[in-house]
Amino acid sequence: MSTRNSNRPRNAVIALVAVLLLAMGALKPLSAPLKHLATTVAAPVYATGANLSRAVKRLFDNSEKDKTALTQEIDALRMENAKLRELAVENGALKTAIGYRDKSGIKPLTARVVSETNQDVFHGLVIDRGTDDGVKADQPVIVGDGIVIGKIFEAKAGTSSVLLLSDSRSRLAVTVQSADGTAGVLEGDRGLSMSINLIPQTVTLTPGDTVVTSGIEPGIRRGLAVGIIDKVVQHTQDPFQSATVLPFDSASHPLFAQVLTNDVTTP
Amino acid sequence: MARAFLLFIAAMAVGILQAAFVRALPLPFSGLQLPLIMIVGLVTVFRTREAFVAAFICGLTLDSLSSLPTGTETAVLLALTVCTVMLFGRIFTNHSLLGTASLNAVVFALGHFAFVVVDLTRSVFTGIPYSPLPNADSSRAFLYALGAQIATVIFLLAVNDGIRKSVSKRFFLLR
Numbered sequence: 558m559s560t561r562n563s564n565r566p567r568n569a570v571i572a573l574v575a576v577l578l579l580a581m582g583a584l585k586p587l588s589a590p591l592k593h594l595a596t597t598v599a600a601p602v603y604a605t606g607a608n609l610s611r612a613v614k615r616l617f618d619n620s621e622k623d624k625t626a627l628t629q630e631i632d633a634l635r636m637e638n639a640k641l642r643e644l645a646v647e648n649g650a651l652k653t654a655i656g657y658r659d660k661s662g663i664k665p666l667t668a669r670v671v672s673e674t675n676q677d678v679f680h681g682l683v684i685d686r687g688t689d690d691g692v693k694a695d696q697p698v699i700v701g702d703g704i705v706i707g708k709i710f711e712a713k714a715g716t717s718s719v720l721l722l723s724d725s726r727s728r729l730a731v732t733v734q735s736a737d738g739t740a741g742v743l744e745g746d747r748g749l750s751m752s753i754n755l756i757p758q759t760v761t762l763t764p765g766d767t768v769v770t771s772g773i774e775p776g777i778r779r780g781l782a783v784g785i786i787d788k789v790v791q792h793t794q795d796p797f798q799s800a801t802v803l804p805f806d807s808a809s810h811p812l813f814a815q816v817l818t819n820d821v822t823t824p
Numbered sequence: 825m826a827r828a829f830l831l832f833i834a835a836m837a838v839g840i841l842q843a844a845f846v847r848a849l850p851l852p853f854s855g856l857q858l859p860l861i862m863i864v865g866l867v868t869v870f871r872t873r874e875a876f877v878a879a880f881i882c883g884l885t886l887d888s889l890s891s892l893p894t895g896t897e898t899a900v901l902l903a904l905t906v907c908t909v910m911l912f913g914r915i916f917t918n919h920s921l922l923g924t925a926s927l928n929a930v931v932f933a934l935g936h937f938a939f940v941v942v943d944l945t946r947s948v949f950t951g952i953p954y955s956p957l958p959n960a961d962s963s964r965a966f967l968y969a970l971g972a973q974i975a976t977v978i979f980l981l982a983v984n985d986g987i988r989k990s991v992s993k994r995f996f997l998l999r
Binding site: 568569571572573575576579584587588591592594595596598599600602603605606607609610613614671672673674675676679681683710711713715716718810 | 836839840841843844845846847848849850854872873876879880881884885887888889890891894895898899902905906909939943946
C-alpha cells in the first residue's frame with residue numbers, strides 16, 4: 558500500500574507530461590492510428606445510438622408515431638416544391654445571364670457522423686472527414702437531397718466538427734419562399750430552436766412557408782432547404798417581426814452528411 | 825501483457841461508447857459518464873497505474889471523436905483520476921455500496937464542474953456568450969444525469985456481484 562501511495566505523485570506527473578506532449582502534437586504516432594480506428598468503429602455505434610434515440614422518442618410520443626410516414630412525405634414534397642420554385646426563378650435569371658457557370662461539377666463529399674456534442678457552448682456533430690479530404694471551415698453541410706443542417710466549424714486531420722443551425726453562434730442567410738423572397742438571417746438558440754429576426758412587419762409570413770438559403774452568403778448556394786416556418790411573432794409597436802423555424806424531420810440525428818466542399822454562389 | 829492489452833481495448837471501447845453511443849441517447853441517458861465509472865472502478869479495484877493508463881487511452885479516444893481542442897478530454901479525465909485516487913485514499917475508503925456510490929457521485933459532480941470550467945475557458949477565448957451559473961433547466965438536467973449515473977453504478981455492481989456469486993457457487997469445492 559505504501560508503494561502504491563508513493564507512486565501517486567509520480568503517476569500524476571507522468572499524466573501531466575503526457576497531456577502536454579499530446580497538446581503539442583508530439584504523440585501523433587500514437588494518436589493518429591487510434592483516431593483512425595476510433596472513427597471507423599464509432600460510425601456504426603453512433604448509428605445504433607441515434608436509431609435507439611429515435612425509437613425512444615417515438616415510444617413517448619404517440620402522435621409522432623402516427624405522423625412519421627406523413628411527415629416524411631410532406632418533407633419530400635416541400636423539398637421538391639422548394640426546388641421547383643428556385644428552378645423557375647433561376648431559369649429566368651439564367652436566360653439573361655452571361656457566363657453561366659455549370660453547377661453539375663459539384664460533388665458533395667459524403668461523411669459518416671461519428672459523434673454528437675450537446676454542450677452549452679457547442680451543439681454539433683463530428684464527422685469522419687477532415688482537412689485531408691478538402692474540408693474547410695464554413696463549408697455548408699447538408700443531409701438527404703439538400704437540407705442544410707449546419708456549417709463546418711473546425712476541420713482537423715481526419716475529422717471535422719459541424720456547428721448545427723440551432724447553435725447560438727450559428728448565422729445563415731436565408732429567404733422565405735412565398736413571401737416575395739424576403740431575406741433574413743436565421744439564428745440558433747442554445748441548440749433548442751431556430752428563428753429569423755428583423756423581418757419588416759409589412760411582409761406576410763405564413764406558418765408552413767419553406768425557408769431556403771438565400772445564396773448571398775459566400776460559399777453557400779441559393780435554394781438549399783433549411784426548414785419551415787412554425788410560428789410568426791408580431792408586436793404592434795415593433796417595426797419588425799420574427800418567425801420560429803422548424804427543421805425537417807430528416808435533419809435530426811443524421812447518420813450521413815454531405816459537405817459541399819466546392820459549392821458556388823448563384824447570383 | 826494480455827492484461828495490458830485487455831485494459832487498452834476496454835478503455836478504448838468505453839471511449840467509443842461514450843462519444844458515439846451515449847451522447848446520441850435522449851436525456852437523461854446522454855448525461856451518463858461511462859469513463860468516470862470505469863476510472864472509479866479501476867481505482868477502487870486496481871489502484872492508480874491501471875486507472876491512469878485507462879484514463880489516458882479513453883481520453884485519447886474521446887479526443888479523436890470530440891469537437892473540443894485536442895488534449896482537453898484527456899486532461900480532464902487524468903485530472904479526475906487524480907481526484908478519484910485522493911478521494912478514495914482519504915475520504916471514501918469504504919468498499920461498501922454506499923461508499924462506492926458516493927465516490928461515483930462526487931467524481932461525477934467534479935467531472936461536471938470540470939466541463940463547466942472548459943466551457944467557460946472556451947467562451948473566453950472564442951467570445952461565445954456563456955453563463956456558468958446554473959439555471960432551472962441545467963440543474964434539472966444535472967440531477968437527472970446524476971440519478972442515471974448512480975443507477976448505472978448500482979446496476980453494474982449488482983451484475984458484478986451476481987457473476988461473482990454464480991462463479992463461487994460453481995467452484996465451491998476449490999474454496
